[in-house]
Amino acid sequence: MRFHKLRYIFFAGLAAAWAAPAWAAAPANALNPKISLIGDFVGQTGTKNQTDDGFAVREIELGFQAEVDPYAKADVFIGSLDDKGHAPELEEAYVTLPALPYGIQARGGKFRVNFGRLNGTHSHEYPQVDTPLVLTSFLGEEGMDSTGVELSRVFNPFGVYTEATYAVLHDLGDTQTPPNVVDQVKDVNGNIVNVQAAQDEATTPQRGRNFAQVGKVRFYQDITDTTNLDLGLSGAVRRPEGLDQRQLAAVDLTFRWKPLAQGVYHSFTWRSEALYSRNKLVETLDAITQKESQPAATVNARGAYSYVEAQPAMRWRFGVREDYFEDPDNRVASAPHITRAVSPYITFTLTEFNRFRIQYERKRSPENGTENLGFFQWTIVLGPHGAHPF
Amino acid sequence: MKRLALLATLLFPAGLLAGTLKVVATTPDLADIAGQIGGSAARVECLSKGFQDPHFVESKPSLILKLMDADVFIETGLELEVGWAPLLVQGSRNLRIQPAAPGFLDASKSITPLEVPQNPNRSMGDVHPGGNPHYLTDPENSRIVAREISDKFGELAPGDAAVFQKNLKEFEARLDENLARWNAAMAPYKGTRFVSYHKNLLYFADRFGLIPVGEIEPKPGIPPTARHTEDLIALMKAQKVPLVLTQPFYESRTPNFLADQTGAALVTFAMGPDGAPGVKSYFESVDHNVRAIAAAMAKGEK
Numbered sequence: 001m002r003f004h005k006l007r008y009i010f011f012a013g014l015a016a017a018w019a020a021p022a023w024a025a026a027p028a029n030a031l032n033p034k035i036s037l038i039g040d041f042v043g044q045t046g047t048k049n050q051t052d053d054g055f056a057v058r059e060i061e062l063g064f065q066a067e068v069d070p071y072a073k074a075d076v077f078i079g080s081l082d083d084k085g086h087a088p089e090l091e092e093a094y095v096t097l098p099a100l101p102y103g104i105q106a107r108g109g110k111f112r113v114n115f116g117r118l119n120g121t122h123s124h125e126y127p128q129v130d131t132p133l134v135l136t137s138f139l140g141e142e143g144m145d146s147t148g149v150e151l152s153r154v155f156n157p158f159g160v161y162t163e164a165t166y167a168v169l170h171d172l173g174d175t176q177t178p179p180n181v182v183d184q185v186k187d188v189n190g191n192i193v194n195v196q197a198a199q200d201e202a203t204t205p206q207r208g209r210n211f212a213q214v215g216k217v218r219f220y221q222d223i224t225d226t227t228n229l230d231l232g233l234s235g236a237v238r239r240p241e242g243l244d245q246r247q248l249a250a251v252d253l254t255f256r257w258k259p260l261a262q263g264v265y266h267s268f269t270w271r272s273e274a275l276y277s278r279n280k281l282v283e284t285l286d287a288i289t290q291k292e293s294q295p296a297a298t299v300n301a302r303g304a305y306s307y308v309e310a311q312p313a314m315r316w317r318f319g320v321r322e323d324y325f326e327d328p329d330n331r332v333a334s335a336p337h338i339t340r341a342v343s344p345y346i347t348f349t350l351t352e353f354n355r356f357r358i359q360y361e362r363k364r365s366p367e368n369g370t371e372n373l374g375f376f377q378w379t380i381v382l383g384p385h386g387a388h389p390f
Numbered sequence: 391m392k393r394l395a396l397l398a399t400l401l402f403p404a405g406l407l408a409g410t411l412k413v414v415a416t417t418p419d420l421a422d423i424a425g426q427i428g429g430s431a432a433r434v435e436c437l438s439k440g441f442q443d444p445h446f447v448e449s450k451p452s453l454i455l456k457l458m459d460a461d462v463f464i465e466t467g468l469e470l471e472v473g474w475a476p477l478l479v480q481g482s483r484n485l486r487i488q489p490a491a492p493g494f495l496d497a498s499k500s501i502t503p504l505e506v507p508q509n510p511n512r513s514m515g516d517v518h519p520g521g522n523p524h525y526l527t528d529p530e531n532s533r534i535v536a537r538e539i540s541d542k543f544g545e546l547a548p549g550d551a552a553v554f555q556k557n558l559k560e561f562e563a564r565l566d567e568n569l570a571r572w573n574a575a576m577a578p579y580k581g582t583r584f585v586s587y588h589k590n591l592l593y594f595a596d597r598f599g600l601i602p603v604g605e606i607e608p609k610p611g612i613p614p615t616a617r618h619t620e621d622l623i624a625l626m627k628a629q630k631v632p633l634v635l636t637q638p639f640y641e642s643r644t645p646n647f648l649a650d651q652t653g654a655a656l657v658t659f660a661m662g663p664d665g666a667p668g669v670k671s672y673f674e675s676v677d678h679n680v681r682a683i684a685a686a687m688a689k690g691e692k
Contacts (some may be wrong), residue, residue, distance in 0.1 A: 070490035073480070099485035103458065152482060154454060161451040178681045220451040228450065258448060261638050314613050314641075351612065353512055382512075389477065390449045 033066035033074075036383030040124045043376035048368040053378075061091065061122065063383070072097050077122070091122075092145065103153050110147045113173070114165045114216050115234045117252035117273050119143050121389060127269075127309055127319060128345050129359045129375035134303030134325040137339075138248065138275050138366035144173045144236070146212065161220040169212040172238050172246060190251070212238035230254040245280040265314045278326040301328035317347040323363075339365040345375075353381040411547050414487075415464040416457050416471045417444050419526045419662030420497055420535070422672040424464055427539045429557045433551040435460075437478070440664030440675070443639035445516075445611075447473040449481075457482035460493070461546060464539065467498030468523035495542045497535045501525045504592050515609030528593035529569060529659070529676045536561050542578065568673055573598070573678045579687050584633035585626060587640045591659065594679070603631055604643050614644045626652040632690050633683065635659045638666070655686035 042056040061079040068074050072095050079091035094109030114120045119139060123131055130136075135143065149167030155162040216234040223229060234250040252273040260268055283296040303325025311317045320343065327337035345359035359375040411432040413561035415421035421436035428434060435456050438447045444466065457463065465471050479487060479494070486493040488626055503521025510519045525531045540558040544551035584591075587606045595602050604625055608618040625631070626648065634656045636645040649656040659682075660666035660675040666682075669675045 070488070096480070098480045098486055103483045105480075105483045143399045152483070154451075154458060156455050156458070159455075161455055163451070218451075222450065222452045228452070230451075260439055262641065263448070264443060264446050264639070265641060335511070351512075370538070386473075390450065 031066075033064040033076075034384045036063040036065075036381065036384075036386065037061070038063070038122075038124055038382075041378045041379045042129060044373065046371060046373040048371055059124065061124065064374075065386075068095060070257050071099075079122075079239070079242075091142075095302065097297075105152045105206050108147065108149045110149070111145065113144045113146055113167060113169065113236070114152075115139075115144050115214050115236055115248070115273065116250035116275065117232055117254065125389070127271075127307065127347075128321055129357055129377040130343075130344060130361070131272070132305035132321065133323040133339060133363075134273075134275055134305055137325050138301070138303060138328055139278050140173055142173065144214075146170050146173050148211075159221075161218075163216075163218040163220075165214075165216045165218075165269055167214045169214060171210075172212045172214075172236055172248070210238075210240040212236065226259050227257045228254070230256070242282065244282055247278040247280075249276045250274065267309075267311040267317075269309045269319075270307070274303065274304040275302070277301045277324075281326055299328060301326040315349050317349070318345075322346040327366075337366050338345070339363065355379045404641075411461045411550075412459060413462045413464065413543075414460040416447075416475055417466055417662060418664055419532075419672045419675065420464050420466060422663050423536050423561070424462075424531055424539050426561050426672075427536055427554055427557045428543060428654065429553060431553045432545065437475075440660065440662040440666075440669070441638040443637075444470055444661070445473060447471070447474045449477040451481070453478050454481040457487060458484055460484060460487050462493045462495060462542060463487035464495045464497055464531060464542075466523055466526070467496035467519040468501075468503060468525075469518045470523035491557070495538065496584050497538055498523065498525065500534050500538055503580075505589070505598065506588060515607070516611030522554055522589065522592055524590040524661070525593050526672075527659075527679075528597040529565060529572065529673075530597060531593060532672060533562055533565055536565075564673065568676070572676060575680050575684050579684065582633060582683075582687060583629055583631045584635055584661070585622060585631055585654070586634075587636040587645060591635055592638075594659075598680075599624055603629055604639075606634075606636070606648065619647065621642060623648060623651045626654060633657065633686065635683075637661055655690055657682045 001205040038059075040058045040061075041055070042058045045053045047053055059079055061077055063078075064074075064076040066074055074093075074095050076093045077091040078088050090110060090112045094107045094111040096105065096107040098105055100106055112120050112122070116135070116139075118126060118132065118135060123143070126132075132144070146169040148167055150165060150167035152163060152165040155164065197239040214234070214236040216232060219231045221229050230253070232250070232252040234248075234252075236248040237246070239245045250273060252271070254269065254271040266343055277300070279299040279301075281297045281299065283292055285292055303323075305323045307321035308320055309317055309319035317366070321341075323339070323341040323343070325339055327339065341361055341363035343361040345357060345358055348356045350356065355378070357375075357377040357379075359377075361371075361373040361375065363371045365371075365374060410430075411428060413421075413424050413428060413432050413434045414437060415424050415434065418436050418438065418440040421434050424432065425434040437453050437456065438444060463479060465475055479489070484493075485491060488494060494542070495588050498520075503523075503525065506521040507514060507517050507519060510517050526535065536558055540554045542666050543554045547554075576598040581601060583601045583603045584595070585604050585606065586602060589602075589605050589607075589610055591600075592602060594600070604622050606619070606622065608615060631652065632654050634652075634654045635646050635648050635658075636642070636656065639660055645656055646656065657679075658666050660669045660678045663669055663671050663676050665675050666678050669678045
């Protein structure tokens with residue numbers, strides 16, 4: 001009897017396995033997150049002090065992406081795994097709720113803030129080897145990233161794609177570091193020395209108005225089937241009580257041409273982005289003498305970049321970028337501290353997963369005079385095919 | 391199934407139970423089939439053109455607008471649209487068509503895919519791990535897709551289910567009629583060897599007995615090299631390959647060169663509506679392909 005039962009179970013199991021639906025054959029790791037790895041290898045030459053010259057693994061970025069459940073999607077990117085000994089850094093880690101009621105999309109966590117045009121994308125996806133200079137100067141080396149919550153909604157007035165985004169964030173990333181602010185204190189021998197002013201949150205009580213707020217409105221319109229215009233207006237503000245206050249504004253405009261039939265072979269892009277920064281610096285007192293070491297001041301600065309890029313063949317793109325910015329951190333000089341640069345570049349895309357780029361940059365700045373810089377970049381992508389952001 | 395029905399009832403407005411479904415398909419062949427099944431009970435829009443490479447459609451925000459109020463989103467699947475469709479669906483903020491929602495239809499789910507790689511990796515080129523996604527070049531697969539679409543439409547708009555069933559029957563009748571004609575037209579050319587630009591005609595070849603001997607791309611997604619083109623010319627001459635098939639979204643220099651060097655006929659293969667001049671529907675695209683190949687082969691025989 002027991003034998004018959006076992007035989008029945010065996011054949012029933014066999015039949016069930018044979019007749020199993022397709023989903024039953026899914027591999028055991030089907031529910032694992034998609035894992036990708038992006039390597040960014042760069043070379044640089046021509047800097048004035050030569051300390052930055054040479055080759056370096058600029059970044060290895062590790063990405064994990066998966067649906068959390070039917071309602072949410074998670075993205076985690078660990079970056080800065082470079083060869084200079086920097087510790088791995090959480091670049092982004094956020095959860096997206098793609099479809100909330102009233103057409104609202106939300107995301108929360110740490111993310112690159114939707115401010116301006118390029119800041120929302122990762123640096124290895126930028127069209128040139130180096131980040132446009134105004135972005136590095138105004139938004140910091142790593143760009144504006146922060147922790148918080150973002151809401152967005154798409155509207156369709158008169159057939160124009162209009163996307164409004166609003167975020168409440170812990171801070172504005174690196175954009176609020178006041179590098180030139182110093183305190184003068186006496187050392188053990190009684191000599192006066194300069195020290196970095198204590199303006200960070202660790203030594204300042206948190207107040208209700210400490211949160212940063214960032215908003216953006218994006219307008220997109222097809223001009224024809226092959227050409228389109230993309231306009232963005234962004235603003236960011238952080239007014240912590242007792243600390244430096246920062247306001248930023250950006251306008252970005254992109255014109256694109258790409259034929260429908262042979263779009264993989266030809267394209268043309270013109271993109272410009274202009275930023276305005278207003279830094280309201282608080283009075284800083286000497287830690288010992290309690291005398292004013294840095295007066296209250298308001299520093300306004302402007303900057304912009306513009307580039308054109310043409311793709312004459314499937315693998316080749318040629319472009320040139322022009323940069324201009326006034327240093328927002330230079331609070332002493334009465335005249336604007338202006339840097340200008342022009343950078344022609346060539347991109348060779350072997351495949352979607354393997355790309356080379358060379359770039360020349362002629363840069364003129366008050367600190368280093370005229371520099372002739374050369375860049376090389378080799379970027380590879382391992383892992384599943386991701387969607388291409390537009 | 392009960393849970394699915396409950397979810398559908400919650401997500402879809404009551405008026406939709408006997409109203410007009412708004413359908414958005416990624417490619418014109420899917421859109422045309424959906425239009426034939428939906429008839430007057432569905433309004434169908436498409437995200438791409440038939441002369442566009444379906445792998446590389448740009449995820450333009452204007453396409454998001456089409457998806458924002460869609461009831462059904464239909465994709466080819468097998469990762470054909472992986473480079474652009476996911477961003478559009480997520481950007482639409484439309485809960486009804488998100489991948490886990492009832493309004494999301496992967497049209498490949500009942501297809502038996504060809505060329506499923508055993509151990510896929512990027513050294514094979516831009517391969518699709520789930521198998522070759524160009525299954526609609528075989529018109530018999532349009533029957534499977536049409537049934538899937540009819541079922542999905544009926545599930546989401548039960549009030550019009552009878553209309554969809556009727557339209558499906560008519561679709562299958564037209565398909566059977568056309569298939570008989572296409573099979574007869576292609577019968578003399580069974581065993582014909584051909585070269586295609588991309589590995590996207592395997593299903594068509596399988597249906598009509600043609601033999602693919604190589605591709606202009608050395609590997610999927612990799613542009614042709616001089617060395618590979620030379621090797622292909624030698625292979626075509628050695629095997630007396632009479633036919634080169636290409637699409638309007640590929641460069642024309644290499645296919646023309648191959649045809650010139652080998653004497654093979656060059657035919658533009660329509661991947662769906664708008665895939666060739668004058669082709670307005672899915673059946674017309676198959677019709678165009680069969681006629682063009684038959685005409686080229688008949689000319690070669692003379």
